[in-house]
Amino acid sequence: MMRQLLTLFVILPVLLLWQNSLAEGCPADNNTVRGTGDLGIVIERASGSVQIIETSHNTSLGRVEGLGDLSHASAVYSRDERYAYVFGRDGGLSKIDILNKKLVKRILQSGNSIGGAISQDGRLVAVSNYTPGGVKIFDADSLELVANIPATYGNHLQRSKVIGLVDAPGRKFVFSLWDAGEIWVADLSSPGNPTITKFKDIGKNPYDGLITPDGRYYIAGLFGEDGMALLDLWHLDAGVKRILDHYGKGEQKLPVFKMPHLEGWAIAGNLAFVPAVGRHEVLVIDMLDWSEAGRIKVHGQPVFVMARPDGRHVWVNFAVPDNDTLQVIDSQSLQIIKTLTPGKGVLHMEFEPRGEQVWASVRDEDRLAVFDTETFEQLNTLEAQKPSGIFFTSRAHRTGL
Amino acid sequence: MMRQLLTLFVILPVLLLWQNSLAEGCPADNNTVRGTGDLGIVIERASGSVQIIETSHNTSLGRVEGLGDLSHASAVYSRDERYAYVFGRDGGLSKIDILNKKLVKRILQSGNSIGGAISQDGRLVAVSNYTPGGVKIFDADSLELVANIPATYGNHLQRSKVIGLVDAPGRKFVFSLWDAGEIWVADLSSPGNPTITKFKDIGKNPYDGLITPDGRYYIAGLFGEDGMALLDLWHLDAGVKRILDHYGKGEQKLPVFKMPHLEGWAIAGNLAFVPAVGRHEVLVIDMLDWSEAGRIKVHGQPVFVMARPDGRHVWVNFAVPDNDTLQVIDSQSLQIIKTLTPGKGVLHMEFEPRGEQVWASVRDEDRLAVFDTETFEQLNTLEAQKPSGIFFTSRAHRTGL
Numbered sequence: 001m002m003r004q005l006l007t008l009f010v011i012l013p014v015l016l017l018w019q020n021s022l023a024e025g026c027p028a029d030n031n032t033v034r035g036t037g038d039l040g041i042v043i044e045r046a047s048g049s050v051q052i053i054e055t056s057h058n059t060s061l062g063r064v065e066g067l068g069d070l071s072h073a074s075a076v077y078s079r080d081e082r083y084a085y086v087f088g089r090d091g092g093l094s095k096i097d098i099l100n101k102k103l104v105k106r107i108l109q110s111g112n113s114i115g116g117a118i119s120q121d122g123r124l125v126a127v128s129n130y131t132p133g134g135v136k137i138f139d140a141d142s143l144e145l146v147a148n149i150p151a152t153y154g155n156h157l158q159r160s161k162v163i164g165l166v167d168a169p170g171r172k173f174v175f176s177l178w179d180a181g182e183i184w185v186a187d188l189s190s191p192g193n194p195t196i197t198k199f200k201d202i203g204k205n206p207y208d209g210l211i212t213p214d215g216r217y218y219i220a221g222l223f224g225e226d227g228m229a230l231l232d233l234w235h236l237d238a239g240v241k242r243i244l245d246h247y248g249k250g251e252q253k254l255p256v257f258k259m260p261h262l263e264g265w266a267i268a269g270n271l272a273f274v275p276a277v278g279r280h281e282v283l284v285i286d287m288l289d290w291s292e293a294g295r296i297k298v299h300g301q302p303v304f305v306m307a308r309p310d311g312r313h314v315w316v317n318f319a320v321p322d323n324d325t326l327q328v329i330d331s332q333s334l335q336i337i338k339t340l341t342p343g344k345g346v347l348h349m350e351f352e353p354r355g356e357q358v359w360a361s362v363r364d365e366d367r368l369a370v371f372d373t374e375t376f377e378q379l380n381t382l383e384a385q386k387p388s389g390i391f392f393t394s395r396a397h398r399t400g401l
Numbered sequence: 402m403m404r405q406l407l408t409l410f411v412i413l414p415v416l417l418l419w420q421n422s423l424a425e426g427c428p429a430d431n432n433t434v435r436g437t438g439d440l441g442i443v444i445e446r447a448s449g450s451v452q453i454i455e456t457s458h459n460t461s462l463g464r465v466e467g468l469g470d471l472s473h474a475s476a477v478y479s480r481d482e483r484y485a486y487v488f489g490r491d492g493g494l495s496k497i498d499i500l501n502k503k504l505v506k507r508i509l510q511s512g513n514s515i516g517g518a519i520s521q522d523g524r525l526v527a528v529s530n531y532t533p534g535g536v537k538i539f540d541a542d543s544l545e546l547v548a549n550i551p552a553t554y555g556n557h558l559q560r561s562k563v564i565g566l567v568d569a570p571g572r573k574f575v576f577s578l579w580d581a582g583e584i585w586v587a588d589l590s591s592p593g594n595p596t597i598t599k600f601k602d603i604g605k606n607p608y609d610g611l612i613t614p615d616g617r618y619y620i621a622g623l624f625g626e627d628g629m630a631l632l633d634l635w636h637l638d639a640g641v642k643r644i645l646d647h648y649g650k651g652e653q654k655l656p657v658f659k660m661p662h663l664e665g666w667a668i669a670g671n672l673a674f675v676p677a678v679g680r681h682e683v684l685v686i687d688m689l690d691w692s693e694a695g696r697i698k699v700h701g702q703p704v705f706v707m708a709r710p711d712g713r714h715v716w717v718n719f720a721v722p723d724n725d726t727l728q729v730i731d732s733q734s735l736q737i738i739k740t741l742t743p744g745k746g747v748l749h750m751e752f753e754p755r756g757e758q759v760w761a762s763v764r765d766e767d768r769l770a771v772f773d774t775e776t777f778e779q780l781n782t783l784e785a786q787k788p789s790g791i792f793f794t795s796r797a798h799r800t801g802l
Contacts, residue, residue: 037482056481080455080457214712
């Protein structure tokens with residue numbers, strides 16, 4: 001009997017070791033075996049964390065912390081929709097495994113940065129930096145530095161802040177130089193050795209840029225003067241054109257409480273919907289000739305102007321003091337068909353991939369609100385810590401997001 | 402000593418059972434813990450199987466068998482991009498878990514069917530049936546029948562074959578009745594009790610239909626006469642219009658080796674590219690007024706005419722005897738810029754979500770060919786058993802695919 005017990009004491013530890021080794025082969029929990037097409041992250045700026053959510057049942061799956069300063073943070077996704085790359089304001093670039101809810105790697109790649117992009121093929125992640133001004137390109141798997149593009153200009157002693165960085169078809173990145181008033185197109189076909197095409201004198205202080213969903217037109221908004229700079233990436237030789245001379249603050253320099261975002265440009269058919277600068281207006285642009293096709297009076301200074309994926313409605317949020325409100329514009333009648341007041345601090349919206357629901361961040365109420373885009377009924381509200389940007393994995397399949 | 406051995410014999414089975422129970426808690430292999438945004442399936446029609454592939458490294462992940470008659474089969478995806486719904490010719494509807502490479506459920510829902518769709522919210526799967534003619538709607542989770550829409554017409558004793566079934570925003574499905582010459586819009590807002598809007602006398606023998614990527618326009622091609630039937634889903638009251646009176650076989654009734662597919666309609670800016678019927682031509686349509694904007698001479702009778710996601714190039718494959726060839730059209734110059742001959746039996750193409758590569762089925766060589774869409778270089782070739790349709794998970798996020 002004693003002997004049998006001894007044998008057990010010998011075998012038991014072996015047995016436990018074996019169990020552990022098997023257990024390590026397993027995912028942390030079975031939620032890790034799931035599709036990733038209905039996942040997303042929400043930036044929680046105050047706490048330097050992101051919340052991972054899913055849109056099939058509108059629930060929270062967890063939180064990843066330790067991401068540094070996430071004010072004005074944005075994110076892109078790996079081509080398999082498993083990893084989120086989060087661009088922090090402090091120069092931090094974080095790679096998050098949203099299946100295992102783990103921070104995979106975090107690097108501090110500059111002193112101050114503003115957004116990034118992922119290449120068409122998903123191999124390269126680019127970050128646009130203020131200090132030192134330029135763009136850094138990283139391997140999407142390892143976050144190893146692949147290329148460094150300092151935004152030098154003039155006598156080449158100065159470096160410009162870089163803004164409006166987007167990906168374009170063919171392993172290209174396009175961005176603007178705030179101080180220099182230039183647009184650069186970087187071709188990363190041979191990653192270590194980028195080819196840069198520079199367009200100078202495009203206008204004073206480009207403050208943000210966007211690329212049309214087809215990846216053809218890059219447009220930079222100007223802070224230093226009215227109008228916008230347009231570059232047709234299919235015809236680089238044609239150079240940069242000025243469009244919308246009346247777009248901007250105008251002569252009597254209006255106070256601007258928050259510069260509008262251009263990423264959220266709404267496109268419905270041939271019409272684009274743009275937040276006016278300073279004015280309580282949404283501008284309508286005919287993309288066939290880039291002329292102004294109308295102005296829609298709205299509740300406040302628009303920040304994001306976003307089309308429902310089918311283009312039939314355009315949703316708008318506003319700068320302080322009107323940031324408790326959302327308005328919905330009919331893209332045909334150009335009328336406001338709905339005004340919602342989700343609560344104080346509506347900072348961002350994200351449509352579900354096919355548009356049946358939309359998520360909104362209500363920062364000052366520490367929650368997310370989900371709306372049915374047909375009935376405008378609020379379907380869900382989820383707790384979140386000072387939420388700002390919302391980013392769904394379906395962005396992985398799109399250009400310029 | 403003998404006693405210790407005995408003890409081992411007692412403990413060993415327990416130990417093995419334990420190992421198994423732990424192992425079952427794990428995924429079959431660690432490939433099941435992965436993102437699903439870069440996955441896809443390939444229909445292997447002769448063997449009634451689908452091959453599961455991934456587009457990040459262009460490899461095969463496995464095969465699922467026992468899917469019945471897959472001639473002319475197509476597939477849609479669950480909103481989380483984990484499950485594929487495969488529509489077989491024999492009325493079979495199969496739900497496949499592409500992570501675990503398992504057939505989850507298969508039902509025989511009719512005697513003869515042709516394609517299906519999944520609702521905007523991913524809750525409902527619809528199948529269009531020849532015999533008995535109609536549409537059946539199933540719960541996407543359980544494949545339980547939710548609604549049955551028999552395609553009765555005339556004296557209501559006859560039932561029509563149903564074709565051109567697509568999903569539309571707002572839990573709607575749109576389809577056409579081959580024998581009746583009607584287009585029906587089914588609203589599944591209350592799933593058990595669909596509301597049907599019928600449009601009669603839309604033209605003789607609609608043979609296929611498509612919906613524009615924004616989900617606004619439904620277009621049916623007519624086999625019994627020239628022209629196409631156009632329905633603006635934003636203005637159902639305006640009814641069905643006839644467009645492209647010259648679209649079709651014309652007076653001198655050309656032999657048609659294979660009816661072209663409309664699903665693959667290419668849209669670039671305002672231009673749509675359509676396979677001509679019988680003729681060696683691709684038609685160009687100005688979507689602003691639905692008028693013919695040109696005809697492009699091509700190598701044979703076009704079958705699929707598909708735009709690269711950025712709309713800059715349009716890829717075309719052909720009916721026998723020219724089905725060994727692919728041609729690429731520049732959407733601006735309307736010129737053919739490349740002719741490829743991947744091999745005999747090029748049945749289908751699928752672009753990677755952001756368009757940098759395209760996959761082609763080369764049926765008679767039992768392989769898949771992957772091309773770089775910029776250099777046109779063949780990057781990979783993969784073994785496949787008589788491959789036909791190729792469907793990537795990114796379709797989950799799109800309307801009408």
